[in-house]
Amino acid sequence: MQEREGVPDLSIVFQSFVGYQKTEALRAAVDIDLFTAIGAGASTAQEIAARCGASERGVRILADYLVVHRFLTKERECYALAPAAAMLLDRASPACVASMVNFLASPQVMRGFARLTSAVRTGHAAGGDEALAPDHPMWVEFARSMAPLARMVAQLLANVLDAPAGGPCKVLDIAAGHGLFGITLAQQNPRAEIVAVDWTSVLALAEENARAAGVGERFRTLPGSAFEVDYGTGYDLVLLTNILHHFDVAGCETLLRKVRAALKPGGRAVTVEMVPDESRVTPPDAAGFALAMLAGTPSGDAYTFAEYERMARNAGFVRSELHDLVPSPQRAVISYR
């Protein structure tokens, strides 16, 4: 909330009340592939409409809105992509993350937020454990939609873990989703072997991704609940990417104990998460993520590093360290057995 010359700015309150309009505008633009059309040369509302199979009136109003919010620029009647839209929202760009809107603003996730007042009153999302049921379809949507962001974070993580320098390495990827964290390690280290745990429906997608990445022969799957399936033992590395935030501290410690038991001596558990600073109000994306856990889970949270460190210690790990994965909003906590 900002102020102009000391006068509280009504516009900031107004824009925040209608924040959902920004979500829906971007969703509509991604749905009709407006950014890709402009990237490919369509410029006027008429040209964009023709390429997107949409109406000129609809495109004119949507594109003007996207200029207001700086995703596009406008000179006379011609629209162009702002640099960030060109990189992140045009499907022709290798860094395009447009599909994220399909998970981040999915009906299921938005339904949780529509009941936020009740979650604030009670401290827990009513029906928040629904998504934790076996083979819930939202995790297939997650695996599809979030893959482009995961590709970027997985590269950053592989750098932190110095994957290319690695020798033989047995990796357990828990709640693997798209599988890209393990797959990226396997691409960089030809001696890495991946075992991916997730629901059957999600693992089908992960296997597809592994084959497409040329590492299908070193990618095994273990379908079932992370809390119940038998991991086996002798792992060098266990990946816990974007899973611990769903659970309360006791749940996280239970899982971390199980992970520790599967690790070799000297092995590492790698937690990739939205980790806010100890103040819990910075950095913005990681700190704001706690609200999604209030809205969408029975008692999950965006835990701080001090909290992850304590949970890992209680689970028997000797020490933990925090690594930024800039420019992604995520961080890695590496805990040593």
Add this chain to the structure above:
Amino acid sequence: MQEREGVPDLSIVFQSFVGYQKTEALRAAVDIDLFTAIGAGASTAQEIAARCGASERGVRILADYLVVHRFLTKERECYALAPAAAMLLDRASPACVASMVNFLASPQVMRGFARLTSAVRTGHAAGGDEALAPDHPMWVEFARSMAPLARMVAQLLANVLDAPAGGPCKVLDIAAGHGLFGITLAQQNPRAEIVAVDWTSVLALAEENARAAGVGERFRTLPGSAFEVDYGTGYDLVLLTNILHHFDVAGCETLLRKVRAALKPGGRAVTVEMVPDESRVTPPDAAGFALAMLAGTPSGDAYTFAEYERMARNAGFVRSELHDLVPSPQRAVISYR
């Protein structure tokens, strides 16, 4: 969409995809009256929770989110209101506009946005004429929720019209809603007489507001559709506040012709609206408003001054002028008979 040091900022895309979360966070905070509780001295999550009848965990996560988005500040575990929240969101403040969220993010309005892709494709909101049906309950919600903003805009308009200096003045307030535009003129000019047109259910609220403002005896009502009801004649002033944006150009011209016929020679029609500049992409609130018309009406729009001027001329008005109503996002178009 901004950039940091020339690198496209993933966070802006991420935050825009989850824009709806800001809406829901503010709605929840308004629902439990969190800003009022902090304004009254509650400071820690525990104290705020106790005063709001909410959970400490829920309040802690919500309040941290509101710090991230600068509605609150946080020092150690103590929260305080940012200046704009103190003025605009604490119900103890006379300028509080918190209730606006109940209309701006009402289920009806949000449903329209949830179908935005289809509106962009076809150029028209499917079911967008629903709200134009007689006595639709959304207009009672509008009249209640938007009254605090209307009070401010009505004062600014009364200044533009130089109401206190006025002699006898017969005012027709079309789609009066809360009635506050006419009521404010009646308060400032003791010789003003108001006739308010709206649906019966809405006029009950307007009459209540007129009595509370001490102008009940100079406030008459005329229930029915603005397009169908007999206005009578001899008006000095006809107010068209936030109504023309619902209709296409032909609809606006039809209404303006009817208005002109009800005016005395020398009389004025006063349109209060979100009026973007001719570029249609500034100022932000007015320009962005066109999207709400695409999502919520069959063929409404945020018209520019040139468009209002042309429509008024086609309806027989001799000239029109544009007045800002700063710091509100609205503007007034005064058209002379």
